[in-house]
Amino acid sequence: MKRVLLVTGLAASLAACGGHVPATLPSLGEVATFEVVAANGGAGRGWDGVVEAVRRSDLSAQTAGRVIAVEVDVNDRVAAGAVLLRISAVEQDAAANAARAQLRAAEASAAEAEQNYRRFAALANGQFVSKAQIDQARAARDSAVAARDAARAVVAQAAQQSAYTVVRAPFAGVVASRDVEPGETVAPGQSLMRVYEPRELRIEVSVPQTRAEAIRRDPRARVVLPGGREVVPAEVTVFQAADAASHSVNVRVRLPGLDPPPAPGTTAKVVFDAEAGTAGDGGVAPLRIPLSAVAQRGELSGAYVKQGDRLLLRQLRLGARVGDSVEVISGLQAGDQVARDPVAAMQALAAQRKQAGTANE
Structure with missing residues (x-):
């Protein structure tokens, strides 16, 4: 029909x-x-794969709050450490202030316990206090010091929660997606943005296990990108282990620096010179x-x-x-x-x- x-x-x-x-x-x-x-004339045989970024990061919320500002959008280039998004920090700042106040109280208690121990230690030389009193003073001092150290850890934790309200770029790259808008309430683990480095790209293809050894001996290849553009890969890595379900072996192909670079997620064909002149899966070239x-x-x-x-x-x-x-x-x-x-x-x-x-x- x-x-x-x-x-x-x-x-x-x-x-x-x-x-x-x-x-x-x-x-x-x-x-x-x-x-x-x-x-058959040396063209080689190819397998389809998907272009992916070597360095990519899915940024998720690490604290709860309301999104108050989104500084970048999709396709924007960002520098390492640049501010991407801000979350309200009212609760986080309040918790940090409370933790610092508790730390000051713990430091004062530790200082007082230290002074008391020193007094008892001085009196012990003249046998004006008993050994039990000395032990109690020493235990009180150690307990106050431990409470002070715990308060310092709480301050560090509260400060980190406040830092989580400002989301920064982990490396220089391009914003691939943006999943939130100003005014939305986010929870820990919720996706915020995706950033990738466009200069470092690779492709992984699955080849039959019967072809893996020939490609390992002769890893020369070429990559056919969308639109017919061909490039020579910078590196070809053949995995040692095969997939137990499909009995195929993954081959990772690292692309050189390209201008313009292909977009991650697009398909491309990797053609290996070691497969030149071989027939397809059905026995037909x-x-x-x-x-x-x-x-x-x-x-x-x-x-x-x-x-x-x-x-x-x-x-x-x-x-x-x-x-x-x-x-x-x-x-x-x-x-x-x-x-x-x-x-x-x-x-x-x-x-x-x-x-x-x-x-x-």
Whole structure:
């Protein structure tokens, strides 16, 4: 049904472009074609992966409060330590003030206990106080010192809670997402923002365990980014352990510094030189055809294939685009004769049908 719709759509678009079928249409013999060949010539085999940032940070609230200011937005560049967001600190500041007051009281108690111990120690030389009194004074002093140290820890904890109300950038980077607005109430653990470093990117792909050793011996590769841009990775790391469920091995590819850098989350294809000339999972080497030979109508893709004295429109399932060519996952076979110009092929097909109709009359 999809092939019928594709043929009908192409014919309708031809009529719509010119208002009518041209009086003089190219014949079948005038349609230029090329032979589809398997891409074995050192092109290598690739696997799809997702671009991710090496340094990325999901910033979450570490204290409760109300968001009073958001200083940055999505796509803003921030410096290390820059203020990103502020949370109300009324409760945190009050707790910090109370902790400092308790610390002063504990320090005074510790100082008094120290003085009492020294007095009892001086009197003990003249045997004016008993040994039990000396021990009690020493215990009171040690207890006051411990209470003072605990109060200092409470002050440090309260000060840290106050510091959590100002969210700062952990490193220089770009704001990837912003999950809160001023006026919202946040709780500990709630997501606030996401920051990443665009200059340090990598891709992880899963390859069959049967291919891992060859890639480990020859880690040369190239990365095909969205839009057809190709780059040579800075480093290729093949994991030693395989996944027990999928029996695949992860390969991590670190990208060089790029301008502009690809956005994290986009897909890319990693092609390994060690896999050049190998067949796909189904035992068939990948095929590529020029993009100009693809007839695109909406979500359907096709190509005109010449068989003897006939032109047939085949629906294609396309893969990754590399430069001016595209990978054909299904729909074509090596040796097929494909029309270089879909428009000329469509016109020749219309002429073929017209001649057939005239002959029938």
